[in-house]
Amino acid sequence: GAVVSQHPSRVICKSGTSVKIECRSLDFQATTMFWYRQFPKQSLMLMATSNEGSKATYEQGVEKDKFLINHASLTLSTLTVTSAHPEDSSFYICSARALGGYNEKLFFGSGTQLSVL
Amino acid sequence: SQQGEEDPQALSIQEGENATMNCSYKTSINNLQWYRQNSGRGLVHLILIRSNEREKHSGRLRVTLDTSKKSSSLLITASRAADTASYFCATDLSYSGAGSYQLTFGKGTKLSVIP
Numbered sequence: 001g002a003v004v005s006q007h008p009s010r011v012i013c014k015s016g017t018s019v020k021i022e023c024r025s026l027d028f029q030a031t032t033m034f035w036y037r038q039f040p041k042q043s044l045m046l047m048a049t050s051n052e053g054s055k056a057t058y059e060q061g062v063e064k065d066k067f068l069i070n071h072a073s074l075t076l077s078t079l080t081v082t083s084a085h086p087e088d089s090s091f092y093i094c095s096a097r098a099l100g101g102y103n104e105k106l107f108f109g110s111g112t113q114l115s116v117l
Numbered sequence: 118s119q120q121g122e123e124d125p126q127a128l129s130i131q132e133g134e135n136a137t138m139n140c141s142y143k144t145s146i147n148n149l150q151w152y153r154q155n156s157g158r159g160l161v162h163l164i165l166i167r168s169n170e171r172e173k174h175s176g177r178l179r180v181t182l183d184t185s186k187k188s189s190s191l192l193i194t195a196s197r198a199a200d201t202a203s204y205f206c207a208t209d210l211s212y213s214g215a216g217s218y219q220l221t222f223g224k225g226t227k228l229s230v231i232p
Binding site for chain 2: 004008034041042043044046059090095104105106107108109110111113
């Protein structure tokens with residue numbers, strides 16, 4: 001099956017620093033990648049949708065300048081949490097939708113646990 | 118607002134028993150999907166049922182969909198300890214006037230299977 005690789009799996013950083021999370025589709029081309037945030041015992045909250053070569057579409061309430069998304073190729077999307085603060089601590093998950101065909105299901109990365117001290 | 122709502126929030130059963138989780142949603146859908154998440158990990162797609170389907174099977178999984186009641190159920194038969202995870206339903210609102218592809222997740226049911 002399709003594999004989405006997400007790195008790092010865990011990151012601890014000081015307040016004020018920036019953190020970059022990578023999401024790669026390893027064996028397929030992803031027309032669209034999604035970034036989610038998940039709090040403990042909560043559902044996934046969609047943060048933004050990114051399409052290769054175009055600007056990401058952010059959900060209401062998500063700060064574009066704080067959560068920078070770059071989708072430079074059909075296999076790579078990155079999320080950069082800029083000037084991270086303790087309230088940004090969360091579990092971030094990416095997912096990808098395959099290019100072509102009638103692809104309705106998503107393939108997920110394994111998630112990144114961000115802890116901001 | 119949350120499109121899908123799972124019920125129960127938590128379920129604890131003995132190995133070998135069946136586990137049933139329910140999902141209710143609010144608006145018309147293109148399809149409904151169930152995903153599984155192990156603690157601290159990403160989600161894994163389990164099964165997809167389209168709006169014109171009523172029941173679907175995949176191994177020990179059985180999914181039903183009642184569009185008149187806007188609800189779905191996931192049944193795991195003969196549960197195993199390895200089935201312990203959180204299960205989420207997700208509704209695909211595509212082709213429903215909701216714009217581009219969009220998958221909305223419920224809050225999930227945490228299933229614990231006791232050996």
